[in-house]
Amino acid sequence: MQIFHTIAQLQAALNQHRHQKVALVPTMGNLHEGHLQLVKIAKQHADVVVVSIFVNPTQFAAGEDFDSYPRTLQADCQQLSTVNADMVFAPSVDEMYPIYPPNVQVLSGEITQILCGKSRPMHFDGVGLVVSKLFNIVRPDVAVFGKKDYQQLAIIHKLNNELNFGIKIIGGEIVRADDGLALSSRNQYLSASERAIAPVLSQSLQALAERIIDADLAAYPSLIDETKARLTQAGFVVDYVEIYNHHLQQPTHTDEQLVILAAAWLGKARLLDNLEVLRQ
Amino acid sequence: MQIFHTIAQLQAALNQHRHQKVALVPTMGNLHEGHLQLVKIAKQHADVVVVSIFVNPTQFAAGEDFDSYPRTLQADCQQLSTVNADMVFAPSVDEMYPIYPPNVQVLSGEITQILCGKSRPMHFDGVGLVVSKLFNIVRPDVAVFGKKDYQQLAIIHKLNNELNFGIKIIGGEIVRADDGLALSSRNQYLSASERAIAPVLSQSLQALAERIIDADLAAYPSLIDETKARLTQAGFVVDYVEIYNHHLQQPTHTDEQLVILAAAWLGKARLLDNLEVLRQ
Incomplete structure (x- = not known):
């Protein structure tokens, strides 16, 4: 399993696999069994599975848990190697956003204003931006997102359709603890x-x-x-x-x-x- | 020279050339010598040159000249064949926007609010959207835009950088009539x-x-x-x-x-x- 911290290194490695199917599993790290299931799904649909680990600042509002969100890269990579992920992309904030705050926005319309969008008004704009960037960086054939973030998945379907990314978007079922709590x-x-x-x-x-x-x-x-x-x-x-x-x-x-x-x-x-x- | 009206047909043709360099020249048609120069530049940087011809409704405000903008596809194709364009992509509005008005927006920040953005407030949002879609549809290595639309070119540089399209953006010099008028x-x-x-x-x-x-x-x-x-x-x-x-x-x-x-x-x-x- 290869681990990359820069876009250029990741893309150089990916360019060796352009004749194969590539899947992307975007995550914020601190992985649990739910994420590993997404990787297993990705493996079924692609030859090369890239897992991105990036706590994306643009989807956190001031006062939310951006600073305290758990960052556990080493343990994450250990887990990912057990499910045969091929590449891990773990960029810095500077690598993803050389200009911060970014000028460009990717907005997904009314669907971002309901449910979680009401209490987190800019959240899905940040998600739309970082996912668009990751899609362009990795250019996957397939991308897998968890259904626990159901609204996010619906927004990504919309983005993928309306911006013509042409990616097969797959939703992975929620993984729960024995007592029913959704893993998070x-x-x-x-x-x-x-x-x-x-x-x-x-x-x-x-x-x-x-x-x-x-x-x-x-x-x-x-x-x-x-x-x-x-x-x-x-x-x-x-x-x-x-x-x-x-x-x-x-x-x-x-x-x-x-x-x-x-x-x-x-x-x-x-x-x-x-x-x-x-x-x- | 092949002419395509659907995304699926264009992409099927492009998939035969994925080992080669692809250039995109986005236009609204009604081509003149300025456009042909862009194609010539594109030919110098790529093996396959795609010219898109699409009068994009999202970059026209109500009361602007969307309806009257000249549409001259046949003459355009004749001109493009003289400069050895390889593919023409001339989609319908429905093909580009199955959902209209679109939900998704691609906004490029303050640079869209100055100059032409003052008198045409939504114009560059429409440009950012359609160019993002065309970039994703064609996935070019190179894209060529005219410098007459200098602000548009600056915005596209910004989009390309901040959304990580990874495309080489080239600005073609303004072509002028003998008396100095910029061709348009x-x-x-x-x-x-x-x-x-x-x-x-x-x-x-x-x-x-x-x-x-x-x-x-x-x-x-x-x-x-x-x-x-x-x-x-x-x-x-x-x-x-x-x-x-x-x-x-x-x-x-x-x-x-x-x-x-x-x-x-x-x-x-x-x-x-x-x-x-x-x-x-």
Whole structure:
């Protein structure tokens, strides 16, 4: 497994593989089993798998956890070698942004303003920018993103389509702990007592899913309110619980593929989770 | 010379040439000798030259000349075959924008707000979007743009750098009529009497250039005002005359490479011109 810190070195290595299929797995590092699953998916679709590890400053607002976000490159590389990643791209902020703040913006429209975009208004603009840069740097045939960041995945589909990147975008299923908590680097911000409460998030979404399968659309708001109340009672500060169709639009009676999405703070950790639901 | 109207057809053809150097010359068609010079430059830097012909709606504001902009594909292709262009990409608006208006935006920052950006506020956002799409569709090694659109060229350099397209961007010199008028598709909007006046634009910039070479920065504003007065007297409605350094920033005493830029209406035609000046 080769590790690169500069764009030029990575591209020189990639140029030896231009006749092969290349996959990109963009990450912010501090890898867990969820990331490793994305690498395994990438290996199934490509000859060369590049994993980028970059804590991207443009997707953090002032006061968010950019400085404290865990950086564990050595352990990450050890994990990545166990799943046969081929190349790791771990650039510095200066390497990615010689001009900072950047002049150029890549905005993805209204889909960035809902859900997480409400409480993190610039977040997905930063994601759109760094993903566009990574796509251009690596020029992958395939890119794999986790479904835990469901809204991010939807935005990347849109970017890929509307900017004609021509990349096959694959969403990897959420990987969960035995008690149902979606794996996330931010779970380590939880105290032991918070960690014990955390699975209530996925349990609440599961319970909501079971109730909406044959419920009328008109009942969704009160079902959502019940879910929020349950989370609040358990100790969460709820950011949102929403039910959308799988394009992240308000569901209509004809939509069969729905998704329940939630974000909630538990102590210092802002936890995300979602659940795809097939409506009857 | 092959002519393609769909992205899929163009890319299928380009995929046969991925071991060769590819150049892109983006145009809005209605080609003149200025465009043909860009193709000739492209031929010197690449094995395969793709010329795109697309009147891009997102760079026209309501009330501008999108509908009336001359579309002359057949004549354009005849001209392009004389300079050995290899591929012409002439997509429909639907092919380029299946979703219209697009959700995704590519913004290039403050440089889009000066000069032409003042009177055409969204113009360069449309340019940034369509050029990003064309870069991704064609994936050229080299792209050639005319220096008549000096600000556009500066913006494309910025986009290319900050989004890591990794393309060699080349600016082609302005091609002028014998009387000095910069060639432009929009010159055909001029009546015969306006066409006789039009060379005053380039003559005025030339005269201004001779006066700033050894003038103090403090004298620039009054020299610019004299130039504007001369143009107004000749019958132009001046949009701007500005002196910047070659990065399109306000010049300082240490800047040696300056550029004079002007935009002025003559009848229905908005004429652009500029002149690079080496200061002593």
